[in-house]
Amino acid sequence: MKRAYRNRDLIKALDPDDYLRIYQLTTLYDFPTDMRVGLNLAFYRIFAIPHMAELLVRSGEIIDRPKKRAYDTGLIMYEIIAHGFDHPRSREMIRLLNRVHKPWPISNDDYRFVLAALMVVPLRWLDRRGWRPLLPEERDASVRFYLDVARLMNISDPPTSYPQAERLFDDYEAEHLGSSDAGRALMASTQQIIVRHLPKPLKRFGPAITSGLFNQPDLTNVLDLPAPNPVLVRLIDTAYAVRNTATRLKAARTESWFVPGRPASSVYVHGYTLDQLGPEQAGRSTTL
Template sequence: MRGRFDNLHRIQRLDPERDHLQIHRLTLCEEFPWDMRLAFNLAFNRSFALPRVARLLVETGEILRSPRKRADDTGIIMYEILLNGVDHPRGRLALRRLNEAHRRFELDNGDSVYVLAALVVIPMRWLQRYGWRPAAAHEREAAAVFYREVGRRIGVRDIPAGYAAFAEFFDAYEREHLHHTPEAERIERATRDLLRGRIPGPLRGAADALIGALYDEPLRAAYAVPRPPLWARAGLHLALRTRARLLRLARPRRVPLFAGGVVAKTYPDGYDLETLGPGRSMR
């Protein structure tokens, strides 16, 4: 029978530079599937608060009209790259769709680095606080290598080298650039239902307070979200820490996440990578 820490021991025997894809895939698909997917949601959600990003999203309008499709398309593209690798035909196709989606706009390079940094740092910090075990050093470095490689292939420049450099950039960039704009507030209201859907049914009545508790003070200020009551902040923290302790005692996951492919609500009958992203219609 596979032990609870067998994957960790396996990860620690791998090389985070050479084997970054294998390590990051294990972290997502076997060790922390729920945590990593929620943390990816939070990372993208945070990047929407950057003033230039929020303004662009409001101008293009897609995320306001179809937040679920926008989120599903982005998630599928990123998971296809992670599951297959940047050099696999499906990974290359997903990268091409990512490039085509971004090519239509004049993106600020600093904002693009920040989005990569959010995808590296926020999941690892979430696991540090709420994972059934903290992320190992190899997992942090593998995440940094993976998103550095993705960034290089979509033309992002001056990407930090290593997890510590990503974290330093992330914190410094937020101090300078994360602040409230009306556009960011509109984006948060439009996408809030996506986070509501991750809250268990019996707690949906308290969803707005719990979502506010998922945000920290800088993000609440950027989105003009009121500070939630103490019961929501303390209750969410206690529930997540209790879950982590219980999972630490549980058996390892038998079937990896996405073992049967990526499933998204927008595409109940499956999807064609060629049709994903802005400017493409479903078929």
Template sequence: MKRFDWRDEIHRLDAETDCVRIMQILNSHEFPWDMGRALGIALYRTYAVPSIGELLGRTDQFTGQTQKRYDDTALILGNMIRHGFEPGKGRDALRRMNQMHRSYDISNDDYRYVLSTFVIMPVRWLNDYGYGWRKLSDHEISAITNYYRKLGKYMGIKDVPETYEGFRELLDGYEAEHFAYTEGGRRVSDSTLDLMVTFYPPRVSGLARKFSMAILDESLIKTFRYDPPSKAWRRSADIALKLRAKVVRRMKPREEPLWADMNPNIRSYPDGYDVNGIGTFPATCPVQHNVDPVAHEELYGEEGDRPAENGENAGTSSEGSGKPTADTASDGRA
């Protein structure tokens, strides 16, 4: 297999009808590490929006259970990319995400903003910052945009932008208007940075934190009231990531896919997991778990997201331990 074979396959696919397949190739073959970093920064940016940062701070999921929340987020989003939105694990992950979100009073504007970070940050990381071993093409950017437009539709988000440029304007405008310091947002930010440091050997933890801070843009540093990274650290981090890109460009293409649940930094489910049992299950959750929270008959059919079974579905109690079921405990399925 040659270095650009995956890119060539992508360009034989349609950017709209084949957007799921293109996302699978980009995330599991072409840029698995980069897409993970870009997604992490995308989610991190949302903490700087007071309505989001304060909500996450109150729920204690990003401060008291940071590792599990990180794992759950990666696994849910990863399952949707890996399996798409058809019946099966991808749709189960979508249902689980919708159930969690509808447990809280989240505005449509905040949903739109978070969705925009998923669209924009991979392109900025790979293309604008120059950290990818190659740049994304316009065709690939269109596919990413179409994938998240589809996801936005299935989440019930209204007024989703139609183009990449529309998402970019939304993100930049929303951040300019809403970024502000809050105690909750800062706590979530600190907890997330603390978790990131644990992904490296203890002997380099101090350097890892400095590196993590050095790749945050000025708007985030200012909003969270961190001491600005030195110019030397900014430059060093930039050079290191661009050197990595040059090395990766000369490597053989990844023939076997690397999915989210293969990431060694995901530690909460060493014996496997059931996607229907991960995430949060608030005791006051207003969602009726055997129906589609956003009523998409196109996706789920007239009976909702899951026809009523004998009572509530297993694993959806208010305590929601997220423990793997017997049939998934050993196979590591995603």
């Protein structure tokens, strides 16, 4: 069983200042599927902030091209995670993020909330459904990774510790969480992405499954999702418990799941190049 904990033990042996490598081991090696789910859930939280949801609807990307937007968002982030901040591919992705966000009236507080969501929501998911407990070094690495993102995107006063990120995230949601036509439209459009791997007979249960993943009634209510069903939540927890037991019996990953340029679903059947990521004509467009 100790074979499963190889990467955890490697993290323990690393210098905390090697936070990029720690974040890579957590995200790309030990929790590849869970971190993808967690990062998606962090992004969906934006839909429950009315003024941010309205801005996303105005951009047209999520409504008109939900699958491409979803895959592009993930690929951009994983390019940065996999390569670190000094690699040419990462630098191009940071330039892309700055280009597509610059024309829009996004406040620094909104940026800080998104950063906090990316720091906190995936790790809360792992706390609930991950196959092993997180180390303090992994929480610190998540914060320090996104502090680098904040620096490169000129976001001021970001949270500098995990407890601070949690407070910022929770306080912002307590003040701004709300229902809106825009948020409901974004969630409805995104459902096709969430249920894409479900067997066809189960796809109609997509909204209920999404609610079970969130398991937060105030959030699902403003997104026009059904209230979390306790039975379904227990079934989801049971499925993850079985998965986690199997994971603990396997050897740890020694290679990253992410391969730059790889095929990605039906969006990039033959793989992708960096200039394909983001909105059309991202270099000249004002589209998010």
